[in-house]
Each structure stands twice: as C-alpha cells, then as structure tokens.
Amino acid sequence: MEHHTFNKRVAIVTGAGQGIGLGIAMNLLNSGYAVALFDLNREALDAAISAAGSQAEYLMACTVDVTQSAQVRDAIAQVSARWKTPDVLVNNAGLTRDKRIPKMSEEEWDLVLDVNLKSQFLCVREVVQGMIEQGHGRIINISSRAWLGGFGQANYSAAKGGVISLTRTLAIELAKHGITANAIAPGAIDTPILAPLSTEQIDRIKSTIPVGRLGRPQDIAYAVKMFASPESSYMTGQTIYVCGGRSLSSPSV
Numbered sequence: 319m320e321h322h323t324f325n326k327r328v329a330i331v332t333g334a335g336q337g338i339g340l341g342i343a344m345n346l347l348n349s350g351y352a353v354a355l356f357d358l359n360r361e362a363l364d365a366a367i368s369a370a371g372s373q374a375e376y377l378m379a380c381t382v383d384v385t386q387s388a389q390v391r392d393a394i395a396q397v398s399a400r401w402k403t404p405d406v407l408v409n410n411a412g413l414t415r416d417k418r419i420p421k422m423s424e425e426e427w428d429l430v431l432d433v434n435l436k437s438q439f440l441c442v443r444e445v446v447q448g449m450i451e452q453g454h455g456r457i458i459n460i461s462s463r464a465w466l467g468g469f470g471q472a473n474y475s476a477a478k479g480g481v482i483s484l485t486r487t488l489a490i491e492l493a494k495h496g497i498t499a500n501a502i503a504p505g506a507i508d509t510p511i512l513a514p515l516s517t518e519q520i521d522r523i524k525s526t527i528p529v530g531r532l533g534r535p536q537d538i539a540y541a542v543k544m545f546a547s548p549e550s551s552y553m554t555g556q557t558i559y560v561c562g563g564r565s566l567s568s569p570s571v
C-alpha cells in the first residue's frame with residue numbers, strides 16, 4: 319500500500335486551533351512529525367495552517383467536534399488515508415464552565431464532562447485498533463492540576479480526575495501492544511481559557527506558583543514531546559505535573 323512509504327511519524331492533536339494544543343502541534347511539527355489538527359474552530363485552524371508557511375504540507379486541519387463519535391471516526395480515517403495510522407494521539411481539547419454546585423446546570427456538567435473526558439475515550443477508541451496492528455503508539459491525555467479539586471470546578475475537576483483514571487487503565491490494557499498512555503497536568507497556562515479570570519485572580523494565582531510566572535504552551539509541548547518519543551517506552555500510566563511547582567504549594571498561600 320502506498321501509505322507504507324510515508325516516512326514521518328504522524329500525530330493527532332485535539333483542540334489544536336489555539337492555546338496549548340496549537341503549541342503542542344507546532345512543537346511536534348518542528349520536531350519532524352506530520353500533525354493533524356482537530357478543532358471545532360475552522361477559522362483558528364486556517365490561521366494555524368497559514369502561519370506554518372512552507373511547513374504546512376505536513377499539517378492537516380480537520381474541523382471536528384471531538385464529542386461526536388461519527389465525526390471523530392471520519393477525521394481519524396482521513397488522517398490514516400492521507401498519511402498512515404497515527405503514532406501519537408494527544409487528547410488536549412477542553413473547556414471550563416465554572417460555577418458553584420448549587421448554580422451549576424446539568425448542561426454545564428455534561429458539556430464539561432463530554433469535552434474534557436468523553437472525547438478522550440472516543441478518540442482513543444478510534445486510533446487504538448490501528449496502533450495495535452502496527453505494534454506501537456503513544457497516547458497523551460491532557461488533565462489539569464485542577465483534578466486535585468478547585469472551587470467552582472466540580473465538573474472540570476471530576477473530568478480531569480477521570481482523565482487520569484482513564485489514562486491508568488489505558489496503560490494497563492495497551493502495554494502489551496507497545497502502546498503507552500500518560501497524562502499531563504498543567505497548572506495555569508497563559509491561553510484564552512484564562513480569559514474569564516480578572517487581573518486580580520491571575521495575580522492571586524501567580525502568587526501561588528513557586529516559579530513565579532504563568533506557564534506557556536511550549537512548557538506543555540516539551541512534556542508531550544518526551545512522552546511521544548519512541549524512546550519513551552517504559553513510562554506508562556503516569557501523570558506529570560507541569561505547573562511551575564504549584565501542585566507543591568499550599569492552596570491557602
């Protein structure tokens with residue numbers, strides 16, 4: 319089959335239109351991967367492709383809602399047909415809808431669980447058969463330091479905790495096929511997801527970060543690249559915090 323001649327490692331990154339996902343995708347591209355960018359936001363995808371200039375040949379933009387199994391199936395089939403079975407899946411798409419429990423609607427609960435957690439199950443389910451057949455794969459799931467619990471974040475915290483449990487189970491099920499699954503728990507990273515927070519809230523967060531600054535998308539991309547490497551075959555089921563030490567500090571500081 320002609321696809322066997324494709325000589326780059328192939329990665330899928332979800333939620334890759336902006337923020338952390340875009341940072342991860344560009345870092346993988348610059349490291350020699352062909353990268354499929356999955357996002358709901360077509361305009362953001364188009365902007366990402368134009369910004370890549372001559373390297374855009376190895377980017378593929380897929381407008382997909384990762385909570386919808388049929389859309390996920392079609393998009394992953396397109397990637398395999400154009401390049402080959404993916405070597406790496408980065409489940410990054412996510413969003414927040416913060417409210418205290420008494421005010422949180424069922425819709426806000428469901429949306430946050432679907433985008434942050436169910437989407438990871440759907441994407442893994444679609445790529446994993448191909449990864450099993452090729453005998454290797456890297457699954458990297460973006461959780462959050464907020465899985466530890468956060469005021470107004472019952473939905474988000476539960477979803478991100480679920481990501482860690484899902485990752486541990488994937489690691490157990492898939493190890494014998496040469497597939498690893500690991501999670502990354504970012505702290506506060508400077509992306510549009512922080513837009514709802516006031517300057518005072520951001521300053522308060524910064525004061526709890528031992529490194530003394532917000533994180534950047536490339537801080538997360540570096541950890542993704544490590545887990546994605548073929549050399550990284552003996553780390554599985556792990557969650558690594560990339561949070562400037564914030565997970566070590568007291569929340570009451």
Ligand SMILES: NC(=O)c1ccc[n+]([C@@H]2O[C@H](COP(=O)([O-])OP(=O)(O)OC[C@H]3O[C@@H](n4cnc5c(N)ncnc54)[C@H](O)[C@@H]3O)[C@@H](O)[C@H]2O)c1
Nearest residue numbers: 333335337338357358383384411412462504506507509511
């Ligand atoms: N920024 C932070 O401080 C922070 C901290 C911890 C964890 N995270 C996690 O990192 C990931 C990326 O966050 P970010 O800060 O870059 O967010 P962001 O809002 O900047 O980007 C998220 C991207 O996901 C896309 N997306 C949302 N729903 C989607 C869907 N149903 N299907 C496809 N794409 C969808 C959006 O269009 C957007 O491009 C999320 O999982 C988030 O929970 C972020």
